[in-house]
Amino acid sequence: MSEQLKVKTMEAFLAEGKQPEILFWVGSAGSYDDRAKKISRAFVRLLNKAEVDFAVLGPEESSTGDVAKRAGNEFLFQMQAMMNIELLNGYEIKRIVTCDPHSFNTIKNEYPSLGGTYEVLHHTQYLKELIDAGRLSLTGNEYKGKRVTFHDPCYLGRANNVYEAPRNVLAKTNANLVEMKRNKQTALCCGAGGAQMFKEPEKGDMDINVLRTKDALETNPDIIATGCPYCNTMMTDGIKAHEKEDSVTVLDVAELLANSL
Amino acid sequence: MQYIPNFLFALALGFGVWFFYNNVRKLIRNIKLGKEADVSGDRSERWSNMARIALGQSKMVVRPIAGFLHIIVYVGFIIINIEVLEIILDGLLGTHRLFAFLGGTYDFLIASFEILAFLVIVSVVIFWLRRNVIRLQRFLKPEMKGWPKQDGNLILYIELVLMFLFLTMNGADYQLQQMGAEHYAQAGSFPISQFLAPVFQGLSESTLIIIERGAWWLHILGILFFLNYLYYSKHLHILLAFPNTFYGRVKPQGQFNNLASVTNEVKLMMDPNADPFAADAGTEDAGEPEKFGASDVTDLNWVQLMNAYTCTECGRCTSECPANQTGKKLSPRKIMMDTRDRLEEVGKNMDANKGTFVPDGKQLLDDYITREELWACTTCNACVQACPVSIDPLSIIVEMRRYLVMEQSAAPTELNNMMSNIENNGAPWPYNQMDRLNWVNE
Ligand code: SF4
Ligand code: SF4
Numbered sequence: 001m002s003e004q005l006k007v008k009t010m011e012a013f014l015a016e017g018k019q020p021e022i023l024f025w026v027g028s029a030g031s032y033d034d035r036a037k038k039i040s041r042a043f044v045r046l047l048n049k050a051e052v053d054f055a056v057l058g059p060e061e062s063s064t065g066d067v068a069k070r071a072g073n074e075f076l077f078q079m080q081a082m083m084n085i086e087l088l089n090g091y092e093i094k095r096i097v098t099c100d101p102h103s104f105n106t107i108k109n110e111y112p113s114l115g116g117t118y119e120v121l122h123h124t125q126y127l128k129e130l131i132d133a134g135r136l137s138l139t140g141n142e143y144k145g146k147r148v149t150f151h152d153p154c155y156l157g158r159a160n161n162v163y164e165a166p167r168n169v170l171a172k173t174n175a176n177l178v179e180m181k182r183n184k185q186t187a188l189c190c191g192a193g194g195a196q197m198f199k200e201p202e203k204g205d206m207d208i209n210v211l212r213t214k215d216a217l218e219t220n221p222d223i224i225a226t227g228c229p230y231c232n233t234m235m236t237d238g239i240k241a242h243e244k245e246d247s248v249t250v251l252d253v254a255e256l257l258a259n260s261l
Numbered sequence: 262m263q264y265i266p267n268f269l270f271a272l273a274l275g276f277g278v279w280f281f282y283n284n285v286r287k288l289i290r291n292i293k294l295g296k297e298a299d300v301s302g303d304r305s306e307r308w309s310n311m312a313r314i315a316l317g318q319s320k321m322v323v324r325p326i327a328g329f330l331h332i333i334v335y336v337g338f339i340i341i342n343i344e345v346l347e348i349i350l351d352g353l354l355g356t357h358r359l360f361a362f363l364g365g366t367y368d369f370l371i372a373s374f375e376i377l378a379f380l381v382i383v384s385v386v387i388f389w390l391r392r393n394v395i396r397l398q399r400f401l402k403p404e405m406k407g408w409p410k411q412d413g414n415l416i417l418y419i420e421l422v423l424m425f426l427f428l429t430m431n432g433a434d435y436q437l438q439q440m441g442a443e444h445y446a447q448a449g450s451f452p453i454s455q456f457l458a459p460v461f462q463g464l465s466e467s468t469l470i471i472i473e474r475g476a477w478w479l480h481i482l483g484i485l486f487f488l489n490y491l492y493y494s495k496h497l498h499i500l501l502a503f504p505n506t507f508y509g510r511v512k513p514q515g516q517f518n519n520l521a522s523v524t525n526e527v528k529l530m531m532d533p534n535a536d537p538f539a540a541d542a543g544t545e546d547a548g549e550p551e552k553f554g555a556s557d558v559t560d561l562n563w564v565q566l567m568n569a570y571t572c573t574e575c576g577r578c579t580s581e582c583p584a585n586q587t588g589k590k591l592s593p594r595k596i597m598m599d600t601r602d603r604l605e606e607v608g609k610n611m612d613a614n615k616g617t618f619v620p621d622g623k624q625l626l627d628d629y630i631t632r633e634e635l636w637a638c639t640t641c642n643a644c645v646q647a648c649p650v651s652i653d654p655l656s657i658i659v660e661m662r663r664y665l666v667m668e669q670s671a672a673p674t675e676l677n678n679m680m681s682n683i684e685n686n687g688a689p690w691p692y693n694q695m696d697r698l699n700w701v702n703e
Contacts, residue, residue, distance in 0.1 A: 007701045028688040030700070037700035044701070058698040062687030070640050071676050072554065072662030074520045076683060078527040086531075109516035114524065154641040159515025185646055189583040194640030198689055199675040202637040205588030212583075 005044045009058040010091050020055035022126070023088070025098035025107065028063050029229035035236065036229035039099050042258035043123055049261055050136040054097075060087055066106040071195035078114065081106075085116035095119045097126040099254060101155035101228045102193075108160070122156055124166040124227050124253050131172060140260040143175040146222040148256070150177065151212065151235060152187035153228035166227050166253050173260045178219040188212045190238075192230035213238025217248065224250045263355075270352035270481075277485030284492035288570065291608040295563030299518065302511040310651070315506040320649040324577070327391075330384040334420070337381040338499070341427070344374050348481050358434075361448035371449035375431060378424045379453045385424075389417045399576030402585075404595040409574055412494050419487055426480040432457030433473035442466050501571040502650045508564050509651025514642045517659060522551045554663025557624040558604045561660060568652040569600035578644035578654055584637040591637040593644035593654035599629035600657060626661055635661050636673060 013020050024047070029036040047054050065080030084107075088096075096118050098104050108120035121129075130136040150170060156162045163184045170177055182188050191201070191208025201207055213235055216224045224239070226232045235250045313319045318335065322328035347360045361367050392400050392413055400413070432454035437445035461469060491497045498505075555561050558569075578593040579585050585592050603625045611618050626632075638658045645653050665671045672680070679689045687694045 005701050007698070009698070026697070026700070028690070031697045032688055032690055032692045032700075037703060040700050041703075056698065059695045061697055062694065063683045063689060065683070067689055068680055068683055069517060070659070071672060071680065072659065072664075072666035073672075073680055074523045074553065074663055075527065075667060076680055078519065078523050079531070080683065080687070082527055082531055105513075105515040109513050110519060113519050154639070154643075155515050158642040158646050160513050186581070186643075188586075189639045189641035189643065191583060191639060194638050195676055195679070196639050198679040199636070199673050201587075202584070202589045202591070202633050204584070204637075208583045208587050208639065211587055 003045070005041060006048050007044060008055055010055040010060070010093075011058070013055050014091065018053075019092070021053045022055075022095045022097045022121075023091075023093045024054050024056050025064075025096050025100075025103050026056055026061060027098055027100035027103045027229070030099055031061070033229060033233070035232060036099075039229055039232070039252040039254055042252065043099055043254040045258045045261070046127060046130075046136060046254060050130045052130070052135075057087065064103045064106045066102045066110075067195050067198065069106065069110070070193065077110075081111055081114050081116070085111055085114055088116055088118065093118055095121070097121045097123055099123045099227075099229065099252065101153040101159075102230070105155040105159050122162055122165065122227065124156075124169055125162065127169045127254070127257060128165045131169060138172050138257060138260040141174060142259045143173040143223070143256060146175045147178050147220060148173075148175040148223045148225050149180055149216050149219045149221040150183075150225045150227075150253075151180070151190065151216060151231055152184055153226065153231050154187070154189050154193050156227055157184060157187055166225070169257060170225055170253055173256050175223070175256070178221060180215045180219055182215055188215060190226075190228075190231040190234035192228075192234045197230050197233075207238075207241070209234035209238040210241045213242055213244075217242060217244060221248055223256070224248060225253055225256060226250060227253050267353060267355045273482060273485060274349065274352065277488060280489050284489060287608060287612075288492060288497075290611075291604050292563050292566045292570065294559050294604070294607065295561050295566040296559075298508070298562035298564040300508050300564065306511050307507050307509075310509060310511070311503055311507040314509070314649070314651055315502040318649075320647075323647075323649075330387055333377075333380045333384045334388075337377040337384075340377055341374050341381075343370065344427075345481070345484060348477070352481060357444050358446070358448045361446060367448060368450040371431070372452050375428065375451060375453040378427050382421060382424050385417050385420050389414065392417075399580040402576060402579060402592055402594070404592055404598055405574070405576075409495070409598065412496075413574065415490075416494065416496050419483065419490070423480060423483050423487070426476045426483060428454045428457065430473055430476035430480055433461060433469050433476065436461045436464075437466065437469050437473060440466055440469075442470065495572065495574040498571050498573040498650055501567060505567055505571040506651045508567065510645070510653055514645050517656075520553065520663070522553065552664075553667035554665070555657070555660040556626040556664045556668070558600060558607060559618075560664070561600070561657060565653070565657055565660075566600070566604055568654075568657075569597050569604060571650050572597040572601065572652055573650065574598060575649065577647040577649060578652070581643040581647040583639055583641060583643065589634075589637040590631065591634040593658075596630060596634070596654045596657055597652060600625065603629050626664065630661065632665065632671070635665065 010023065026040050030040040031037070062083060063080050064084065065077035068080065069077035096107060101122060104120055104122045107116070107118065127136065148170060150166055152163065167177060188211065189208060190212050216235065224235050226235060232250055232252055239245050239248050239250060318328065318332055321331050347358070350359050351357060391397050431449070431451050434445060435451045435455055436458065438447050491500065552560060558566060572594065574594060576594050582591065582593055607618055610621055635658055638655065640655060640659070642655060645655055682689050682691050686692060
């Protein structure tokens with residue numbers, strides 16, 4: 001897996017006096033979480049393959065503040081947001097792509113009124129754009145005929161009405177896409193949102209991720225595809241709770257695509 | 262003497278309308294206890310939302326059976342109201358079937374009212390069975406105990422009785438028309454109530470007149486009663502669904518508002534040139550520092566309060582809620598019902614104290630909505646998506662979390678850790694910000 005990735009920081013672009021096509025917003029999970037880092041790497045492999053001139057902020061990037069906002073800490077959110085906006089505006093960033101629907105949502109919808117207006121895309125939307133433009137083509141048949149079910153992340157789906165892009169690019173892997181009974185608008189949350197990722201759930205009779213994984217397992221899948229690092233963790237834990245980790249894997253859309261190059 | 266019925270009718274009508282007018286005034290006063298709301302955005306989009314969601318019932322049909330039955334009752338309700346117009350005019354003018362001059366059109370109208378009335382009866386019976394015999398899950402949650410359950414059934418009984426009175430009145434009228442009774446000219450067509458003929462068999466003309474008049478009076482008095490029942494009931498949605506869908510969310514569901522009061526303070530903190538003393542003086546001038554978030558209904562905005570009065574207690578939100586489905590205490594419907602109950606309590610307090618609220622040592626937080634409920638929310642928007650009348654329970658949950666975190670520093674410990682990590686190193690975990698790019702070479 002340690003194929004050399006080409007990743008340039010915004011600082012380096014600036015030093016060369018150049019502007020990248022897009023800024024890849026890696027997000028905290030994508031930077032630090034062991035599982036999510038693999039998603040960042042898969043996405044970069046795709047970007048490298050398509051020869052996209054992209055930048056990252058690297059050590060200059062900081063939490064979007066999204067999770068603080070959902071937890072109710074508007075102060076911390078706005079502090080983070082304004083710091084990030086100052087940085088992004090300083091670099092004159094126009095287009096941002098991220099693998100994290102939470103960053104996607106907050107930068108796209110909540111940054112503008114604080115002074116940060118950008119075109120923000122979820123990585124599945126950008127990958128679709130690359131494929132449609134003929135810059136990226138998938139030739140591998142790794143997933144041909146495999147049963148793949150896509151779990152809609154709340155902050156991509158209901159929150160922003162993006163349902164088609166992930167399905168569209170998944171179809172390019174020649175996988176056999178199967179839908180869960182509750183999908184798109186009616187998809188059940190994985191249980192991570194609203195800062196739940198960082199705390200124990202309240203008392204109940206089941207964990208939400210176990211319930212959602214049950215939905216997924218009912219489709220008899222080989223792979224559960226996600227488009228969010230937090231959903232990924234939740235579904236992976238859910239698979240373990242159902243003792244299905246030997247037969248079912250949880251992969252991000254970017255990973256499925258990167259393995260189909 | 263002959264004008265006594267007209268007089269009594271005008272009195273009943275006047276009393277009913279006056280009472281209703283007072284309820285509406287109270288309703289508006291209570292809703293206005295809320296703070297200003299951001300209702301900017303494209304007005305044409307708002308009109309179209311109202312047309313689609315309230316008038317067109319577009320979200321009801323997501324659940325086809327309930328949606329279909331609801332449309333029957335709804336259409337029935339609206340159309341039969343044309344008949345109520347005639348009844349009111351008849352009552353005031355002392356006429357009988359004033360619109361009969363419309364001839365064939367009148368026959369058609371009466372016939373369609375009758376068919377609708379019949380369909381309404383069928384639907385209402387099915388609704389009752391769903392609540393009481395089939396016992397659908399979502400009607401049995403803890404927040405539905407007591408009055409809410411009674412209210413749900415009472416509405417069905419009232420509708421049933423009104424429809425039966427309407428048909429009885431027509432049935433008796435039809436018999437009288439056949440007999441050639443005075444004042445009962447041939448008018449209308451009675452596809453349903455004609456089948457009541459056997460019931461009226463052998464009754465004298467005067468008995469039939471008593472039945473017809475009795476049903477007529479009870480029907481209109483029942484309607485006036487129902488009109489005034491609305492304010493105390495979830496049935497208020499038949500009026501408020503319209504403004505509520507108009508003022509409902511037009512922004513993406515994932516977009517939470519940015520508190521302007523926070524923005525000002527953060528800007529001051531981040532601007533190295535800002536004179537902190539000048540700022541201090543500024544805020545002192547502005548009086549009390551603004552309270553962040555909501556601990557009581559008066560901290561919510563008026564749209565959120567209107568949401569609470571609009572809630573039909575249908576439980577679609579709760580049945581889609583991931584927290585509720587996994588046995589947590591949180592129920593978005595309960596959030597709305599609690600908000601309304603507390604608002605009513607505040608309103609009654611004001612009524613009892615000459616229009617000013619006298620602190621009662623209670624608030625929405627803890628006395629109605631517990632912290633456990635608030636912290637169980639995943640902010641997934643399933644409740645918002647599911648609501649057939651554009652209610653946003655999530656916005657109230659978030660506003661109350663804001664109070665807990667920013668005014669009380671009362672977040673769960675794990676969340677406090679997460680937040681201090683963000684403060685210290687720009688990520689929810691305790692990692693060094695300088696290591697943000699390490700993933701590239703791992
Ligand atoms: S947003 Fe919160 S209250 Fe609404 S459905 Fe999701 S978890 Fe339940
Ligand atoms: S908030 Fe909406 S979905 Fe929930 S009970 Fe009230 S009307 Fe029904």
